[in-house]
Amino acid sequence: MSEAQIHSLPARLLAWCGIGNGLRRASGHCGPPAPPATLGRASLAPLKGWREIARGLEGPVVPPAAFRRISGLLRVLRPDAVERGRLALLLDLVGAGRPLEQLADMLPEIAEWRLLLARNLNEAEDLGLVMVASSRVRLSRAGRERLAALEAEGFSREAWLFIERCLRERPEAICSSCAAPNRIHWYWDEFDCRRCGRRNATATGSVVAPPRHRPEPHAG
Numbered sequence: 001m002s003e004a005q006i007h008s009l010p011a012r013l014l015a016w017c018g019i020g021n022g023l024r025r026a027s028g029h030c031g032p033p034a035p036p037a038t039l040g041r042a043s044l045a046p047l048k049g050w051r052e053i054a055r056g057l058e059g060p061v062v063p064p065a066a067f068r069r070i071s072g073l074l075r076v077l078r079p080d081a082v083e084r085g086r087l088a089l090l091l092d093l094v095g096a097g098r099p100l101e102q103l104a105d106m107l108p109e110i111a112e113w114r115l116l117l118a119r120n121l122n123e124a125e126d127l128g129l130v131m132v133a134s135s136r137v138r139l140s141r142a143g144r145e146r147l148a149a150l151e152a153e154g155f156s157r158e159a160w161l162f163i164e165r166c167l168r169e170r171p172e173a174i175c176s177s178c179a180a181p182n183r184i185h186w187y188w189d190e191f192d193c194r195r196c197g198r199r200n201a202t203a204t205g206s207v208v209a210p211p212r213h214r215p216e217p218h219a220g
């Protein structure tokens with residue numbers, strides 16, 4: 001791979017994203033605010049319980065205990081853990097190697113996927129985890145080892161796509177005072193009713209799950 005190819009990567013990806021700057025600001029639009037991508041030490045181990053937590057969200061009305069579990073999981077995954085999970089997702093999707101264009105098109109249900117990709121691909125390259133040549137990206141040996149370590153810790157593609165879905169979903173919580181529905185996030189612990197202003201604790205109220213649209217990558 002030539003140096004010119006390496007250095008032109010961000011510009012090409014940013015062109016696909018249709019943006020020239022403002023990456024960091026835009027990438028913070030969903031979920032908890034995120035710092036610059038790093039491979040910090042925040043653990044992905046809490047992901048190991050994700051299937052049971054997901055089962056608790058299957059009905060149209062989410063029991064308070066199930067709400068507390070998803071809320072607790074999302075909050076224990078602090079922004080640096082979210083960054084690690086997104087980097088792990090990138091490494092997983094790169095897998096045995098893919099054209100950059102295909103990678104950019106893999107998760108259309110995640111609105112800012114291309115933004116995250118551009119950002120995390122730069123980071124992964126800087127860390128020596130991926131290599132880009134002739135518009136194809138593949139994992140380096142260090143990348144394969146890092147992905148294996150992240151999987152041993154608790155990461156899986158399925159688990160992480162569940163987290164991404166939950167970070168974006170807007171369930172409805174019913175106000176305990178006036179019964180108005182309020183759009184909340186799974187990770188909120190309280191909200192002020194949009195109708196009467198009463199402060200409600202989400203963990204004790206009635207929460208209605210949003211319609212499900214499970215994100216699945218389009219290609220293996």
Ligand SMILES: [Zn+2]
Nearest residue numbers: 175178193196
């Ligand atoms: Zn109210």
